Amino acid sequence: MTDKKILTGFLATLLLFAVPVAGASVEDLAANAEAGNPAAQAKLGQIYENGRGVLQNNSRAAYWYTKAADQGHADGLRALGVLYEIGRGVEKNPARAAELYRQAAELGMARAQVNLGILYETGTGVEQDIQQALSWYEKAAAQGYPRGQTYLGILLEKGAGGEPDLPRARSLYEQAAGANYSRALVRLGMLHERGLGVKVDLDKARACYKKAADQGYPKAIGLYQRLLGSGAAPPPAPLTGREDEVADDERQKMPPAGKASMPVPAPPVPGTEAGTFDRHLQEAKNGNAEAQNIVGMHYLQGRAGVSDPVKAFYWLQKAANQENGDALNNLGLLYVAGQGISQDYGTAALLFEKAAARGNVAAQNNLGLMYTEGHGVEQSPEKAAVWFTKAAEQGNVAAQNNLGLMYNEGRGVELDLTKAASWLKKAAEGGHPAAQNNLAIMYANGQGVEKNLQEAINWFEKAIFQGYEKARENLEIVRQELAAAPDPAPPDEASGSSIGEPARPLQEAAEPRPPSGTTPETKSAAEYFHFGNVHAQEGRYEQAIAEFKKAIALDPNNANTYENLAISYAKTGDNAQAAKTMRIAVQLRPNDATKYSTLGIIFHANNESDKAIVQYIYAARLNPGLEWLYYNMAVIYIQQNKFEKAWKCAKLAKVLGHPEESALTELRKIAPEAEGNWQPPSDNPHLRQIVVPTEEQAEDILKHLRRGENFGKLAAGYSLEANGVNGGYIGPLSTEQELPAGLIELPILTHSQPFKTASGFHIYQKIPVAAELLELP
Template sequence: AKFAYADYNLAILEHQLHQDFLTTLNRARELGNTKAGLLMADYYLHQADSPQNMQEAQTIYQNFADKGDKQAQLKLGYLYEHGLSGEVNFNLAQHYYTLAAEQNQAQAQYLLGHMYQLGRIEREPNYSKAVYWYEKAKYQCAKAALALGFINETIENDYAKARENYELAAKQGDAAAAFNLGILYEYGKGQAVDMAQAKYWYQQAADKKHAQALTHLANLNLEDNQTPNAKQQAQALYQKAASRGNSEAMYQLGLMAETGVPDKINFKRALKYYRQAQHAHHTKANLALARMYQYGVGVPQDLHQACKLYEQVAAHSPMAAYQLALIYHQQKDGAVDAQALKLLEKAAKGGHQAAVRDLQHMKAHQQIEVSFITPLIIKFMPNPGIKSASLLYMHALNNWNNGDELVSRALLQEVVSRHPDYLPAKNMSDHLSEYHYLKLG
């Protein structure tokens, strides 16, 4: 046994010195050192460079699992669950996870609960069994506490328990749990809205480079009209989140550049970030780019390119469908052809208010019944704390990109009213007026 332990330590040293260590490690395994055997199997598993190595890992895990080693049982269950050495086999995965879980192996308890939650053991999710295993694992496994909090929040609607389990996971260092706590506090789920607590937990997650937390923290800074340099801090946080692939952060950076928050308008930078977000299938960025091409904002006007961008999201964006209908309508010299009508109906079905009004207008025009038209109701309340023209303008464009065209127009009018010399808002308002509703007769 002493020789096995010595060989195991020697193999570790050889690995650190970038020397061949497998021969020494295998000798330690053959002499009965469990750690050496499992380490060797782990090496083959992580290499994942050939079916032969994966099979070798499975053989080693199987040997130790048959002797009751809970770590080997855990790893063997993982191999079967994900089919890493052959076909996926949920029954065998459950079997080996259960053997390890019954020996209080926390990761196995979590993974067993996860299989029940996903419906991989039974034909549908079994939340009671998932909760049973998560409860056993949660003090040693942050992911179990996180998963338990998620079930508390989304299945049981028990926000107090969700908060308790998220806090447990967050205190074990889980960034996603800290982010979820921020959401609970920001939106007042189960308690009053508490922005200080929301910011605290977002910061905890952001410190671990959680991209969504960085974005939410940036959002709070962007809406902060009291703290000096809050907008600059928001921009820096968005940049960190964008560097981690967060498309919402990319979009927000584009919006800030287009509207000059916190510095000067920079269309080149706006296009760069909008395109990055659009490539990540971000609908608002897609609409923003289409709008810029439609009206020639920062780029030469290109209706063909605008239509291509709108078409990419028209299936799920009423705003895109409506804008396409307006462009087709204009190109047909005011005639509403079948294509424009179909798009208009799609937009109206999706809840686009202007599309609903236009369809009613068309019917009323045909029947000469103007009273048939339902008055548009615009619901918005400009934040009285927002003083600068660029911030109001940013909110106006964000609403447009989000599909809230009527709110966007109302906000633009608010900017023009408060800041008559602020040309970007006036120019955009004039641009939008070019395509303001279908013109019939």
């Protein structure tokens, strides 16, 4: 992956913001919430989450959503699920999010049904299950929910339910488009533009794109401009595919100078009920500037019964004449967009400047954009940076993103990649999707932060989750780089030989070791790694740590180096640093069971049993034949007095070949009644394999197996390339698979004879898998 290729993600990321006007009083709502009203609690949580009339506070939002959720309030459950899914105000926990969505979905809430469907579609917090996703989208679509109709249509268009069903997808898009749902309009336009299930009809495509563009949908703006032949590059994709995470202030790229712009989307305003609007209108007529601003935004958004930019301009102008900061900013946006008035960047800049001088944060960011582009003012990156800084320091995530880009490019400020990454991280953590994409790029390229491809993937996925499609392209680039990197050499697998004393050896290096007896003046990462192992094996852990750190400085993406460093930290008693370091190894090799198991051992040794169990389960899901995992799990369950689970784990460990029976002996003493009749299941076997290049090597493997050696260790040590990862585990055995004759009838835990294929000689083994033991507690 080259910098040039991935840095395309920095294009079109200076975004124009409009902030919501002041919110209504929350005193009555708070009183009702305190009195236990779940609807009021959910609404109060929303107010804290969005900062309407109160200081924005995600923790308080989570507190009130929890209160509502505890009473079974559907919207409280859903909103709390969103916070857990994205880690805002609570520790990120997608599995908890899935459970909350499920509860709300089962109450019939369409929004939650779609959210749950998305988790199943992406495998977030639940096992990926496209059929479940389809089912939940169907439920939401059946209620006439446009978002559910659209998500269902997208899956059907892709053929997720079998063959692509373009007629039904089109019908669903048409239903959602009838409700003016922008994303559906775009999908419908694409069908007409590309002739998918219909004849190519550019007029219909253009009409769909325009309708969505008129609502400020960024992707539609680009598609519409392209069909018009404007030559303008499409702006970023929609900021989100979810209503739950759409910021109150919609974003729109600054229009290019000299070209007509699409309407700038207006921010939501409080008080959409007819009675509330009437009250605001009366107050506006009485000269209240805040009410005039609210009424103007009502008319701009069409929430007064009809969209009327002219009336919007009238009321915003009245409020701006009274120096109302929000109105000055909002009126400036109208001049930028040419809504209700002729486009005039000069007047817009003056209005932003007045509002910015009064401390309006959104206007400060917008003024920075005007100076960046030279719209209505003389172009000055230095002045742009000043205004971005003012807004960024007050927490405006758009300004933080923009300031990060200025530092990244050295525009208006001295180039400083560390500061760039710092500001982008603030914006990314605040939920800004473009910043999430940009921060991911910094991690992918090692700019301003230590290069970390897994961290890059995490941030790209967050941006994609919010609909930022540019991140999807970058994510694929990073994944290709990870796939192209050489896998570390297969590690040995250790046994947790005694209760409470799990152990794992150091992993072998991914790179070849240096020639014996040589100590070059300038060592390679592999050499530092090797000498670190030598120190560690001889008990000199401080020296080992120093060598591993040198190896990491030269090769920061070798998961085995981090693993051995983590083990060395653990040996010195620094378990906190050990766990922190081991998490990096897990991030670098998220599909390697040994990495999770080592992290589990570190937690286990530090008596953090619950954390250890989770990591052991993650490891067992990737390599369910790793017998010592179940033994260590049995040890923990005994300590926790969960004797039924302990019996099952201990039995499965024994069946899989674990030699130690201390756990079973202990259970027979303290909990014989909990044993029951459970035996490791044999009705749904899974398959693992050893693959070697020659028949001679296959015969040699058979000799090892006949001596009773561990199948998984042999797979890790001798199999070709990736076939040895996770003990050669393949997955569930299915009669639909193309398998050699006689394999279905092969008894469990009996190895097959070698089978020759184009990739080598395969030796198979069927293993029992207890799905109930792989469920997280």
